[in-house]
Amino acid sequence: MHPILNDIRLISFDLDGTLVDSVPDLAAAVDKVLEEIPLPPAGEDKVSRWVGNGSLKLVERALTDALGSSPSQQHLEQGHSRFLYHYGQDVGSRTRLFPGVVEALEGLSAQGLHLTLVTNKPQAFIQPLLASLGLEGYFALCLGGDALPQKKPDPAPLLHVADHFGLSPSACLMVGDSRHDVAAGRAAGFRTLAVPYGYNHGEPVSDSRPDALVDSLAELVAPAANPFSARSRA
Incomplete structure (x- = not known):
């Protein structure tokens, strides 16, 4: 398992640009x-x-x-x-999973981690999209952008998720592709991890200085040589 997961019990994933190319x-x-x-x-x-x-x-x-x-x-x-x-x-006919997503979700689920989805996409579209891609069984909780009064980069959705599972934010990880995900995670007290292939308004997500960066989510369940490698925040 990737070192960013040390002592982590819950992972909140962004959806568009992180898990799927929508x-x-x-x-x-x-x-x-x-x-x-x-x-x-x-x-x-x-x-x-x-x-x-x-x-x-x-x-x-x-x-x-x-x-x-x-x-x-x-x-x-x-x-x-x-x-x-x-x-x-038509929420999903052209939408595709990014490489490494299924491997990551399967591996993380096998470790007994709480997997959740926190997206700014409207709630009504989440389950149909997950079902069309075969992902509906992986997530214990899904929050859309209209599920609460606040949405990312406000930390409220992430704090709601942590509270729902009775966990300290320090035991939680936010995984996303944009500065909004990193900002929300940091403000909530979550650890943050980003992927560089997403949307992020055309800007490198590394500029937001997440705690770690991976080219593929499959790296989360692959052995890592160094605890916060050269692609980690330094």
Whole structure:
């Protein structure tokens, strides 16, 4: 097991950009909203830089980019409603697991760790997406971005998860792909681990100085030679 897991009893995973590459489905829904207005499509490259703060913020960024200015509240609410409709029609046909995810989840589950999901994706989409990818049996608790009044980078969702299992935050690890995940974990008192292949608004997640960085989540269940290797925070 990776040294970052020493004395860890619970792991909270981010979803989009950490476990799954969901941008193709998110971009398809965004572009359908823009087509209805009508406005030019955004495409996957732009959407990949807008993901991470929940669906409302994603739609706001898409409309602002297409309009050249911030949308009115009415247009934003209408656009968000249409996005939820379109994305709800197809949450997973183009979404794929990142390499190493299944190996990590299987290995960590075998160790008896509590595995949880803390994402800013709306709650209604989590179970259908997990089911489409065969991941629904791994997580003891899933929190979407609308499950609580606060979402990441606020630490409240992570503190809620720790409290749910009666654990100290110091016994918990946050795993994500963005500065929001690292900030939420740090503020909650969790250890933090990041993957560099996610979305993070086009910025290297290493700039946020997580406690450790792995190229693949499979490294969590593989032997490690050094306790906080060269890719750890130093």
